[in-house]
Amino acid sequence: MKNMDIRRDVSEALDLPKEIILDLPLISLTGREEITVENHKGILTYGEESIRIGTKAGTLCIRGQGLGLKQLTGDVLVIRGKVATLEFLT
Amino acid sequence: MIKVHGFAAERFMNMLSYRGVYLWDVGTDGAGVKMKVPLGNMDIVSMCAEKTGCRLEVQGYGGLPAKIRRFRGRQVLTAGILAFAVGLFFLSSFIWVIRVEGNERVAEADILSYCQELGLKPAAWKRGVDPEEITKEILVQFPDISWVSVGIKGTDVTIKIAETIEKAEVVDKETPCDVVATMDGVILKITAERGSPQVKAGDVVKKGDVLISSQVLIGLEGEEQHTEYVAAEGTVTAKVWQQLSAELPLTYEEKVYTGETKTNQIISFWGKDADFIQPSLDGKEADAEIIFQKDLALGDYKVPISIIKEQYNIYTVEKKSRTVEEAKAELAQTLREKTEQDLSQYGTIDKIDVHYQEYTDCVRAEGQAELIERIDEKQKAEKGRDAVDGTDRENDTDG
Numbered sequence: 001m002k003n004m005d006i007r008r009d010v011s012e013a014l015d016l017p018k019e020i021i022l023d024l025p026l027i028s029l030t031g032r033e034e035i036t037v038e039n040h041k042g043i044l045t046y047g048e049e050s051i052r053i054g055t056k057a058g059t060l061c062i063r064g065q066g067l068g069l070k071q072l073t074g075d076v077l078v079i080r081g082k083v084a085t086l087e088f089l090t
Numbered sequence: 091m092i093k094v095h096g097f098a099a100e101r102f103m104n105m106l107s108y109r110g111v112y113l114w115d116v117g118t119d120g121a122g123v124k125m126k127v128p129l130g131n132m133d134i135v136s137m138c139a140e141k142t143g144c145r146l147e148v149q150g151y152g153g154l155p156a157k158i159r160r161f162r163g164r165q166v167l168t169a170g171i172l173a174f175a176v177g178l179f180f181l182s183s184f185i186w187v188i189r190v191e192g193n194e195r196v197a198e199a200d201i202l203s204y205c206q207e208l209g210l211k212p213a214a215w216k217r218g219v220d221p222e223e224i225t226k227e228i229l230v231q232f233p234d235i236s237w238v239s240v241g242i243k244g245t246d247v248t249i250k251i252a253e254t255i256e257k258a259e260v261v262d263k264e265t266p267c268d269v270v271a272t273m274d275g276v277i278l279k280i281t282a283e284r285g286s287p288q289v290k291a292g293d294v295v296k297k298g299d300v301l302i303s304s305q306v307l308i309g310l311e312g313e314e315q316h317t318e319y320v321a322a323e324g325t326v327t328a329k330v331w332q333q334l335s336a337e338l339p340l341t342y343e344e345k346v347y348t349g350e351t352k353t354n355q356i357i358s359f360w361g362k363d364a365d366f367i368q369p370s371l372d373g374k375e376a377d378a379e380i381i382f383q384k385d386l387a388l389g390d391y392k393v394p395i396s397i398i399k400e401q402y403n404i405y406t407v408e409k410k411s412r413t414v415e416e417a418k419a420e421l422a423q424t425l426r427e428k429t430e431q432d433l434s435q436y437g438t439i440d441k442i443d444v445h446y447q448e449y450t451d452c453v454r455a456e457g458q459a460e461l462i463e464r465i466d467e468k469q470k471a472e473k474g475r476d477a478v479d480g481t482d483r484e485n486d487t488d489g
Contacts, residue, residue, distance in 0.1 A: 042104035048118050069116030069125070072107050 025055035032083045034070070035062060040077045043069075051079060058090040092135065095122040096144035105138045106131075122147075129155050185214045185247050187390050192251040196234050201249065204231055210240075210247065212391035219247075266319035269302035269466045271295045275328035278462065285322025301326045301466060326466040329440065332432070332459045334425045338417045339452040345377075345405040352376070356398040363398070376402035414453060418446050421455040429459045437463040 004022070011021040019026040019039055026038040037053055037060065044052035044059060051067055053060045067081035094102055099122070106113055106127070111134055116125040122145075127135050129151065139146035151159075161167060188205065190198045205211065208227055210219050221240035228238045228249075237252040269285065277293045285302040289295055302322040309315040356365045382399035385392060412420075422444055429439055444457035 042107070043100045046100050046103070046116075046118070046123065068118075069103075070114060072103060072113035072116060072125075074107050074110055077107075 023056050025053075025057055025060065027060070027086075029083070029086075032064075033080065035079045035083060035086075037077045037079070039075055043072075043077075048081075052089075053077065058088045061085075061087045061089050063087070092127055093119060093122050093124045093147040093149050094139060094144040095147070096142065098142040098144055099123045102138055102142040102144045105142060106135065109134055109138070111135065124149070126152075129153070181388075182245055183216050184245065185210070185216055185219065185242070186212055186245040186388055188212060188247045188249065190249045190251065193235075193253065195253055195256065196232055196251070201228065201232070201251070204228065205249070213388070216242065216245075265321055265470065266304040267321050267468050267470050268300045268304050269322050269324055269326065270469045271297055271299045271301055271326070271328075272465045272467045273297050273330050273463070275330035275463070275465055277301075277326060277328045279327045280324065281326075282322070282324035284320050285324065287324070289326075295328065295465075321468075323468070324466060325464060327436075327462060328465045330461050330463050330465065332429065332461060334429065334442070334444075334457040334459055335455065336421050336424055336428075337452055337454045338412075338421050338424075340414070340417060341409060341411045341451065343407050344410050346408050347403050347405045350374075350404040352402045352404070353381075354378075354400040354402065356400060358396045358398055360394045374404045375407065376404045378402055414448055417453040418455070421446070421453060425455060425457055425459075429461070433461065434463060437461055 007021050008018070010016070011018050018024050023039060025040055028036045028038075030036075037055070039055065041054040041056065044054050046069070048067055049065065050061060050063045051069075053062070062079060062083060063085045064081050064083040067079055067083075069077070070080045071078040096102070103113060103116070103123075103125070111131045112128060114126050116123060118124070136146055188202060188210065190201050193201065202211075205224065205228075208224050210224055219242065221242060224240045225238045228240075228251075229235060234254050235251050236254045239250045241248045241250070269282075274296050275294075277289050277291050277295060279291060280287050280289060280301065282302045285304055286306055288300050288303050295301065302324045304319050304322045305317050306320055307315050308318055354365065354368060356363045358364065379401050380398055381401045383396060384398075385396040387393055422442075425444060426439075426442060429442065433439065438461070440460035440462055442457055442459045444455050447454040447456070
């Protein structure tokens, strides 16, 4: 964990993007109909009402209606649907 | 489009994305998950499904690679596409449309026909046309054109023209000429601007007589005189007569159109009509009238094929008759119209005398129209002959 703290300090001191230095997810919301998650660590559960995505910052749980994966590559994930909540479980 | 069943569908997707396989349009379908994967990664997909214990089902192929795979082995289609491309390239290397812009006095047809001589015409090979050469040639050929630009854009050629400022009409005052009579008549008025008048009002002249001579005597009477030749000019008005005659039968046939029409389509090749289906007229008489004609063309290049649509107006012939009075009135009308048509722009009708002769079946009209007309016309003088002629006439006028 100490390693992590040093990295955080460095990124803050040098004003470097944290999602690269700390490998944190970058989550972008387009209204409430599309979510783009970069730097994800894989899908944990998949369903129309809820999708759980593993990230370095914890498990991200997206709830909504008619959710579906639009794109899935090694580091980018795009979810389409009507988003209701966005929650970090741990 | 594939479909996977099994509890470890998420694991399957994670494994694919970890191996760099692109997934899109993922959706649930009952118990399983549907998704799209690239066609080239199907071996990795099936391997991953095996590892995660998912049941893999291919639901269909879509997209460009699958379409190309489907059309593989259809040589005729490929040949058709190739032939289309080659044909398009071939046809676009000709000139199809030629436009002329900016001409007011120079006729478009003249420019186009001259361009045709130079090799610029519809269906001409584009490479064989040199715009600069044509620009030069047009400038040489047409003195009224001061600037030309020939532009080729695609298969269209646009010839832009600027014309010179119009020159005032030059009246030739140098070449000696006489004014002669164009028809027989009695002179009413003679105005000579140049030259010596040979006739005076009331004189009877015949066609071809010299009215105003090119010879002018210079010098006062009694002194030494000499003749000079000028271009005679002037106006001469005269009363002329015209014989008229017309005939009109008392009974006549008139076409009465029944209003019934039939149409006929014709395709014409090289001016020859190919009329495959002709409407039946049932022995009725009809006038054919072309109501539609379309000449096929590639741009401006005329293809000798045209589509013609004819309409047959069916009529019946009815016998009618008119009274003698009606016939006379109609005859007088036709005679007047005929006279007016023949009249020149300066002429007027003085009066028309008509005599009618009545026969059992027709009326004949004979008449004489008195017209007031300009009868002057310029004619190039031959010096030698005129000298003799002129002196003769001069004596006449003096006496």
